Amino acid sequence: MNNFEDLQNKWQNQTTISATEDGFQSLLKSVKFIEQKQRTGNIVLTITIVILVAFLLYVSGYKSATFMLGIGLMICSLVVRIAVELYSLKKLRTINFSKESNTFRSDLTSYYSFRKYTHYVVTPLAVGIYTVGFIILLPLFKATLSNGFYTYIQCSSVVFLMVFSVFLYKQAKSELLKLKQLQLED
Amino acid sequence: MGSKEITYQQIYEENYPKVMRLCMGYTVGNESLAKDLAQETFIKVWQNLEGFRNESGLSTWIYRICVNTCLAEIRRERKKDKNLQIDNLQVSDSVDNATEKEDMLVQLYKCINKLSSTNKAIILLELEGLPQLEISEIMGIKHEAIRTRIHRIKQQLTKCVHNE
Known part of the structure; x- marks a missing residue:
């Protein structure tokens, strides 16, 4: 009875969650957040490098x-x-x-x-x-x-x-x- | 919204159900995990949208991203697979038939979970009704080899759903 076509039919007829406007807005928010996080990460890294270089210059006097x-x-x-x-x-x-x-x-x-x-x-x-x-x-x-x-x-x-x-x-x-x-x- | 956002929303609306079904197959029906994977897939779609060159169909391209996202992410969650969350599966059918079909669907998820991740991807795409040529393009496996493999997995899966 359960041949593959039968299984395929059940698979395609299962109720799945459809796309919603809220879902899309939340996704768009995540996408923008990731982009912002990458920009923040670059700023933090630049600041770290500046601090490290300044510290090296400071201690080089010892x-x-x-x-x-x-x-x-x-x-x-x-x-x-x-x-x-x-x-x-x-x-x-x-x-x-x-x-x-x-x-x-x-x-x-x-x-x-x-x-x-x-x-x-x-x-x-x-x-x-x-x-x-x-x-x-x-x-x-x-x-x-x-x-x-x-x-x-x-x-x-x-x-x-x-x-x-x-x-x-x-x-x-x-x-x-x-x-x-x-x-x-x- | 800019033109990229409008195109993106269209892609999202058209492809979300099939991406979600594929992710559900990977997560053994765990809806919350599948939602995370679907979200991760669409984030990658956004990040790569400008690089899409129409060399393959949009649908093939999205399926590739989805399969690869599942392959990369699922390893983290493997231990959780033991706690199968397949209680909420539903099929759209009359009340009489629904229970029987839901049972079969639960069994189908369990049997899919026994496959290796590559075979899982192949059979999920086959269950979606994709042409074998497109499956071979998504997986990067020769058409002839895909055909043989699908035949083998189909037998394995049908037998598994029957026996257990």
């Missing part, structure tokens, strides 16, 4: 080699990690969703393979270098800051590192799972 090494390692690792993240975002945005599904799938697989490299190599290296930079600065903090503030910096840095690591781990886990599923598919 003569301490240890300070310059520590702060240099911390800033460099951050810059590299942010640059890789921005490059990834650009790569993801250039994936064309209107391509044939097969091509789209291989583009997506190639994107997540690149992210795998980021998660396994770039991120641990960046976190490691950032930590080394911070450790180099600790004796200077101890010499110049009050005991209480020094302890606060030590504790908060450990908490920050733990929270940040959990965040990175979750992101890596989710993306690696996506890659695995893409590669598992027929």
